[in-house]
Amino acid sequence: MNISIILYIVQGAEVTLKLFTVTLLFSVPIGFLLAIGKVAGGKLLRALLSFYTWVVRGTPLMLQIIFIFYGLPVILGFSWGGDRMLAASIAFIINYAAYFTEIFRAGILSVDKGQFEAAKALGMSYPQTMWRIVIPQAIKRSLPPTGNEFITLIKDTALVIVIALPDVLRNTREIVSREVSTEAFFVAAAIYLILTYGIVLFFKFAEKKLDYYD
Numbered sequence: 386m387n388i389s390i391i392l393y394i395v396q397g398a399e400v401t402l403k404l405f406t407v408t409l410l411f412s413v414p415i416g417f418l419l420a421i422g423k424v425a426g427g428k429l430l431r432a433l434l435s436f437y438t439w440v441v442r443g444t445p446l447m448l449q450i451i452f453i454f455y456g457l458p459v460i461l462g463f464s465w466g467g468d469r470m471l472a473a474s475i476a477f478i479i480n481y482a483a484y485f486t487e488i489f490r491a492g493i494l495s496v497d498k499g500q501f502e503a504a505k506a507l508g509m510s511y512p513q514t515m516w517r518i519v520i521p522q523a524i525k526r527s528l529p530p531t532g533n534e535f536i537t538l539i540k541d542t543a544l545v546i547v548i549a550l551p552d553v554l555r556n557t558r559e560i561v562s563r564e565v566s567t568e569a570f571f572v573a574a575a576i577y578l579i580l581t582y583g584i585v586l587f588f589k590f591a592e593k594k595l596d597y598y599d
Contacts, residue, residue, distance in 0.1 A: 397556035401542045408477040416485025441483035450476040454548045473545045488530045492523035525595040532588035
């Protein structure tokens with residue numbers, strides 16, 4: 386295979402990694418805050434957040450990307466101005482924040498209620514209990530599903546092909562169509578495997594660092 390073809394496919398990894406990074410930078414903290422809202426918020430807030438996570442997790446991410454890029458401008462009367470990355474980033478952040486919300490919520494609720502009572506007996510306030518006792522344990526218990534979401538996110542970035550963003554998959558398809566060769570698929574697969582393996586190593590390291598919470 387021509388080296389220029391490999392480099393063209395690798396160039397698509399820049400879009401893939403940029404979308405991956407932007408999504409995590411916003412969706413993880415948003416999901417964390419929303420999880421606390423679902424656990425400690427009022428009845429109305431919990432209902433609104435439950436509706437949000439139900440709608441987002443119950444509809445395909447591809448549909449959300451298409452709606453935000455094509456449908457939202459029609460409804461609100463504006464134009465993305467060709468900024469496909471911004472539209473894709475918003476769709477991914479909204480989608481993944483919903484999943485992280487449920488992951489972190491489950492992690493918080495998995496902490497034994499007796500620890501709340503013990504902390505209260507020691508004179509700790511609810512916020513102190515959450516930040517010093519519950520949250521560290523919740524983070525440790527949330528690592529495996531969070532790692533799975535990171536891996537899924539890397540693969541889901543390929544969905545931006547529906548709005549013609551030049552990621553790994555789109556560049557691969559162009560090569561396959563132009564060169565009538567399937568070798569490009571193996572290059573794309575290798576890129577995704579390398580990226581996902583890096584994520585696996587990172588979370589193995591993180592789990593070892595947090596072993597003291599067991």
